Structure formats: structure tokens, C-alpha cells
Amino acid sequence: MFNALFLHQTAEGIAPRIEQVNRAELPDGEVLVAGAYSSLNYKDGLAVTGKGKIIRGAFPFIPGIDLVGQVEASSHDDFNPGDWVIQTGGGLGETRWGGYAQLQRLSSEWVVALPEGLSSHEAMVIGTAGFTAMLSVMALEHQGLEPEHGEVVVTGASGGVGSMAVALLAQRGYAVVAATGSIDAHDYLLELGAKRTVGRATLSDGPRHPLESAQWAGAIDTVGGNTLASVVARLGRHGSVAVCGNAGGFKLNTTVYPFILRGVNLLGIDSNTATRAQRAQAWSELATLPKTIFERIHAATISLADIPTWSDRITEGGVRGRVVVDVNSEVRS
Ligand SMILES: NC(=O)c1ccc[n+]([C@@H]2O[C@H](COP(=O)([O-])OP(=O)(O)OC[C@H]3O[C@@H](n4cnc5c(N)ncnc54)[C@H](OP(=O)(O)O)[C@@H]3O)[C@@H](O)[C@H]2O)c1
Secondary structure (H helix, E strand, O other), X not given: OEEEXXXXXEOOEEEEEEEEEOHHHOOXXXXXXXXXXXXXXXXXXXXXXXXXXXXXXXXXXXXXXXXXXXXXXXXXXXXXXXXXXXXXXXXXXXXXXXXXXXXXXXXXXXXXXXXXXXXXXXXXXXXXXHHHHHHHHHHHHHOOOXXXXXXXXEEOOOOHHHHXXXXXXXXXXXXXXXXXXXXXXXHHHHXXXXXXXXXXXXXXXXXXXXXXXXXXXXXXXXXXXXHHHXXXXXXXXXXXXXXXXXXXXXXXXXXXXXHHHOOOEEEEOOHHHOOHHHHHHHHHHHOOOOHHHHHHHEEEEEOHHHHHHHHHHHHOOOOOOEEEEEOOOOOOO
């Protein structure tokens, strides 16, 4: 028997409870993993609070879209007992039981080895958020972005994806403009390597004209809605925006002008279905980040029991950086 956080569907909504579960009840999969850490992403917050329809499996359900742990048993040649492995996305915590458990059985398709030089805790400071930030940087560079092209803006900059995006871009030599609505996050974002910060309000009303004066060579947008529309209108010639989030809205009200008069590109990012090659490249690059970045971005390490409270917090925009979940801790923080 082991502990897991289960979500129950009740007449009043979603009810999270820590329960004991038998390993025989785990889903099918080639890799049985003793969990060490998971993390709390915005999407996890939506799942645990029931504010978003994230769970697409039968209730009761174990959420958690990230997991790092040690292989206990494996029927797949690539993984052996004792190996440290990571899974982010790939349906974990959405279509199949997720990472908020001391033991989980995984489909080998989505499992990657913990890269050399990265601790299991650091891997979950990264988690889906950092992985998505890395995929966004890779997409921008694949489209030709280079540091000398000009400033790159990151929206929702103090959140998990945003913080990692600021740090990754700065490490690669980009001049990063961090757009944030958190008035106390400016020093934090400058410490992560941002060149300057701008207030969220400068973007949140949407553009006044289909084309605004060109300001940025590239962008990573975690906010969506009017913010993304403003970014599209302010990108320079052949500028690209990696579109990865909807923390501020899912609609996009724009015109074709930025695309046909400036050659602007919208690059969609879906970390859930990233290919094996993309996963391998992203994790090997993430493993080279300086340790100080993880220390700065790490907001808290919480227990399974803390997840509901922190889920409320993250869905209200009240979390700076990244929250790690110690699945073996029984202590409420
Ligand atoms: N495409 C993918 O594969 C993928 C993967 C991971 C996450 N995501 C998405 O990316 C987004 C960010 O995820 P996360 O885990 O980084 O969440 P997070 O830690 O909660 O960060 C979101 C940030 O967005 C800003 N924000 C929140 N509410 C806002 C609002 N109403 N208007 C404008 N800005 C707002 C806040 O930053 P400031 O206070 O600094 O403004 C907040 O910290 C979410 O929409 C998530 O679903 C997508």
C-alpha cells in the first residue's frame, strides 16, 4: 500500500483526499516508478480545484502532470531497476493516473532518463513549466531567432513557465523584457536575468492598432487573450511568438496584418505531446542551467496534504516561480 492524492467527483465539485492505494490497482505500463517528487503547475491547480476540465479519466483519479523517481521494475529495455527517470505530460495526470503518488506505473513512451548533473529535486523545479519554456526557446531559435536580433518579451513572467523562460533566454544571451502584473516581482525577474520589466497592464487591453510600433524580435507568451494580441501587433519584421499559455484568456482577437505585412509567426507549443527527440534535447539543455537559477526559481517544497491550498493559490495567480511536491513527506508546510 502507498499514499496518493485522489480527486473525487462529488455533487459539490472536486474533493481531494489522501488515500492508501494498492499497487495492483495501478494502471498498465512498462515502468513502475517509486516517486520522489512531483510539481505544481497551473494545469494541476485547475485539475485539483476543479476550475478547469483537465481530468479525462474516470474518478476517483490521481492528478499530477509531472513525476521524477527511481525505477522499481521495468519490462522495457531502456529502463532498469534503480534508474532515475522523469515524466512530464504525455497524458500523466490527465488521461492516466499522475505524479501525486508514492508509486506509479508509466507508459515507457513518455519516460526520459534524469539527465546527468541534474538532481531529482531540480528536475521538478523545472517540471512541465521549465520543459515548456525550453520547447518555446527551441521553437523560436528553430525559426531563426538570435540574440542580436533584438529584445524578447516574456509575458506572465513571474509564473512557472515565465520564470524559466526569462532565465533560459538570459542564459543564452538574449535581452529579455519581463512583462509582469506582480508589483513585487521586479527584483526577482532582474535577478533571473531580465534586462528590464514592464507592467502587465501595458499589454492587457490589447493593441490600439492592428500594427503597433515594432518593439520585439521574439516573444514567449503564457497569458493569451488580449496580451497575446498586443504582443503580435508589437513584434518586429519576421518576429515570432511561442504561444504556450492561457493564464489570462483563451481567445485571440487579432488581424492578418502582422502576419502578411511583417511576416510575424505564431508558434504553437504543446509540451504534452513533444516528440522523444524534442524531450531528449530539451532535458539535456535544461541540465546545463546554473544551480543558482534553480535556487531562485524554487518557491516551496510542499507535501501531498498541501496541494489543495497551493492549487487555490496558483489558479489565483498567487505563485511566483515553481512549487515542488515531495510525495513522501507527511508534513504539512
Ligand atoms: N502549452 C503547454 O504545453 C503548456 C505547458 C505548461 C503550462 N502551460 C500554460 O502556461 C500558462 C502558465 O503556466 P504556469 O504553470 O507557469 O502558471 P503560473 O505559475 O500560475 O504562471 C502564470 C502567470 O501568468 C500571469 N497571470 C496570471 N493570471 C493572469 C491574468 N489574469 N492576466 C494576465 N496574466 C496573468 C502571472 O504572472 P505575472 O504576475 O508575472 O504577470 C502568473 O504568475 C498556463 O496557462 C498553463 O496552462 C502550457
